[in-house]
Amino acid sequence: MNVYFTNRQFRALANSSFLNAMGSVLFNLVFLVYAQTLPFKTLAVSLVSIANLMPSLFMIVNGYLADNTQPRHRFRLVFEFRGIQGLLYFGLAFIIREPATLKVFVILLLINVVSDLIADYTSDLIMHYQKLLLAGKDEYQTALGFSAGVHNIISMVFQAVGASLIVLLHNNFPLFAVINGFSFLLAGFVLIHDRQLFIKLDNDQETVQSKKLEKRESLRVGMGHAIKIVYQDKQIFVMVMLAAGVNTLGLALDGLTSVLLASNHTLWIGGFASTVASISIIGSLAITLSALFMHDGLQHVSLPALTAVTMISLVLFSINMCWLQSPIIMLTTMALASYPIGKINPRLQGDIFSKVDSKHLTATVSVISTVTILGGPLGNFIFLGVANMINPEIAWVVFGIVSLLVGIIAIICAVTLPNQSESVN
Structure with missing residues (x-):
């Protein structure tokens, strides 16, 4: 916990991750409730379960891509992808207003899957910053333990909040999509204050890699x-x-x-x-x-x-x-x-x-x-x-x-x- 309060850059990364998680946990529950309100609710809930598993099938590919992303592009990609996630959910807020057909529901599912894949990729990019900003095994373990603990708290609290709000707001699904969109935008903006340091870390690592003349490995070789x-x-x-x-x-x-x-x-x-x-x-x-x-x-x-x-x-x-x-x-x-x-x-x-x-x-x-x-x-x-x-x-x-x-x-x-x-x- 001490690492969070003493290491400003790690704190910015953690806050970005927490904001990202808040919107996702809230909307995932709301989206499940939305699926249960549809005329084809059994199929809809089943499709949600399948869609939630999809990103796990691409974890290795995402990890490989993050490892082979050139360091000089890293901060820009993290920031821009947070913005893209926000825009995706602003678009979802309009689409979810349409009559609940299977076609509309599949489009909404695809937006969720794409957003989850982007989230996994940016999380992998941030993992490289954590390795650079933290010192030694003990600090790694303490910092990662703190992040995991806070994520668990977010999951518990926002599931309870979501269950209550969805009733109080009379199933206002577009509003929850907008809230999720803003959470992604904020997750990107909290990194702006320390962008110069992150960019410096990226440039330094780019220089090190250039000196080593490292070549990009194929997916098969990397895995x-x-x-x-x-x-x-x-x-x-x-x-x-x-x-x-x-x-x-x-x-x-x-x-x-x-x-x-x-x-x-x-x-x-x-x-x-x-x-x-x-x-x-x-x-x-x-x-x-x-x-x-x-x-x-x-x-x-x-x-x-x-x-x-x-x-x-x-x-x-x-x-x-x-x-x-x-x-x-x-x-x-x-x-x-x-x-x-x-x-x-x-x-x-x-x-x-x-x-x-x-x-x-x-x-x-x-x-x-x-x-x-x-x-x-x-x-x-x-x-x-x-x-x-x-x-x-x-x-x-x-x-x-x-x-x-x-x-x-x-x-x-x-x-x-x-x-x-x-x-x-």
Whole structure:
């Protein structure tokens, strides 16, 4: 948190990212509500879900493009693309007034997808500034943890704000599109004050690259190099595999919990909706607090050990869902499982920042992100499949067994691999 207040340029980048997120979180919820009001709402909601997944398919390409963008163009592209995003949503505000046909809805979806792709690309460009402006692994981890924590807060607050405003403003969808457009414009303008420093950083890096006579790599070569970096670094490779396991279980957790709670009133806290919301809020708060306070003593605990804590907590969560069925234990184990997650991603990304050169930075991060999300659909298919074909209790038994296996692997990795976190103060 201290980095945010002492490093003015990082603060400008963070503020830009926060403004970008505020409008996006608000409008994404509103757009889902809009889809549910259409005559073809089932198709519309399904298309929204598919469209939300589309940008993740291009993460590696976006990372490669950001790495190979000439530094002298970097600030101009970040600023101009923020403006383009704003203009896209001003245009959307007019289009969304039209009669709700499938053609109009597809156009609106395309605007959202294009905006998300632009957002990912500019975020990758900003990642290069973060590497230049922050010093050392500890500062990387602290700064990235703070950013992740604030983004979680924005997600929670603006989803709640959006849900309330959409009712108070009587589904005024064009107004929300305009608000989102202004958020993108502001996200660009907050960088203007420090533009000379950003341009200087770009020119300095351009000079360094010119002296090295570096040639632009093809997508195949660039991706191959990024994959090689991940594979050859044992610490990073192990954590990517463990993160994929955590993600496989974590993305199935919400659906599996909802399926059991729908037919089991013993675990309810008030009602079904309030119980689901309570679990989500507890998990989000634990992750947020963990990310905001990176120096809480756990900075000396290895990443595999933190993963093991999460997995063992999920085993306890599964046991409670099947047999004990205590709402208090349910919320407690969810908090215990979530807290280490808030530290894993910033620390892993900090390791990458400190080890990977700028030419392959965002491509490497994109490769890791892609690998970790691949298990999500598989986890949902397996666990929700068991819940529907047999029963939810058996699905939770399978979930607990898989969590235990991943936890045992994490413990073995924690014991056998050197703890690089010892160098973090």
